[in-house]
Amino acid sequence: MYHTSLWPWFVGHLVDESANRLLFLFPDLDQAPESSLVHMMDTAAKRLAKRECCFAADGQWQIDSQVAVDFLHDCATQNEPVTILGTAFSFVHLLDHLNADAMDFQLPSSSAAMETGGYKGRSREMPKAELHRAITAKLGVPSSRIICEYGMCELSSQAYDGKLGQANAAPRLFRFPPWARARVVSPETLADVELGQSGLLQVVDLANAGSALSLQTEDLAKRHADGFELLGRAELAESRGCSLMNLSHD
Known part of the structure; x- marks a missing residue:
């Protein structure tokens, strides 16, 4: 039932046929088998198996920034659109790495990002608007192609605050599937x-x-x-x- 619920709503909001690469700022399922969010990302990767996927974190949720940067560099130089999926904190850590190295990307125009999760009372918080501006500035992904996901391990369904390929007017509203x-x-x-x-x-x-x-x-x-x-x-x-x-x- 979980996969039946997850997949059509994910596809309808986040899958762009022109984006053939996926960068997951998550560990893979073997490294974090108890995480419902990692399970969701693993399901997406398997359903989109014809696309090139990269998981850029280890079992301790440590982001391997060099793996992520190398993957993004290849996407940019090959003019291959990429969808980047991560928690808010994983995006902050990637952006911090890019800032420290005075590096940025202008990813192909059909690239996108999915951001999920908040900061949960931790330090180094960024307001959502500021985070999205930084993603646009450092990665070249426009705000209209940054989609937020809302979900939790207790739910089988997820809500999104926009769809790729359509105008997403402010304020961005989350919507669950009909069920x-x-x-x-x-x-x-x-x-x-x-x-x-x-x-x-x-x-x-x-x-x-x-x-x-x-x-x-x-x-x-x-x-x-x-x-x-x-x-x-x-x-x-x-x-x-x-x-x-x-x-x-x-």
């Missing part, structure tokens, strides 16, 4: 808030056939008619997720 429903609820009553109001995000995921169908998160969101705007974690919420893992770069 999952996002609600923004009052923390006091758990009733739906009014349109334009903020509250806690609740997700009902029918693809969770073997686990809880409804999940109450501690993520803050603003309710819109056709999606939700992610605002961050509720105050005093426990830090969690893949971006909390020990990440570094060479």
Whole structure:
């Protein structure tokens, strides 16, 4: 059920037929078999097996910046569009490496990036807009082709805040597939808030056939008619997720 839920929504938002290369700022599945996010990336790599894939982190989630840079350099010189997938922190570490070496890329025009995960209370945080500007400046990927993913190990479905190949107007709104429903609820009553109001995000995921169908998160969101705007974690919420893992770069 997980793969049935994951794949069509991933393809519809992140797969560009002109991008034949994928750079994953993640360890491969053999190195991090317990990570749901790594499992998701492994599924994507296997489904897109005809494309050239590179995993640029080890089992400790240490980014091998040289592997990533070499792969990106080859993409640029061969004029091969690439999709780069990583957590917010892995992008920061790659960008720090590029800054330290006074290096940047102008990747081919159909290149893209998928960014997921927050900073979970760690230092070296970058506001999302600043991070995306840095990705554009150092990698040449325009903001319209930087797609954010929202998901967690308790869910079988993921939400994205845009689609490659279409205009993604501000504010960027996350949308789940039709078999999952996002609600923004009052923390006091758990009733739906009014349109334009903020509250806690609740997700009902029918693809969770073997686990809880409804999940109450501690993520803050603003309710819109056709999606939700992610605002961050509720105050005093426990830090969690893949971006909390020990990440570094060479």
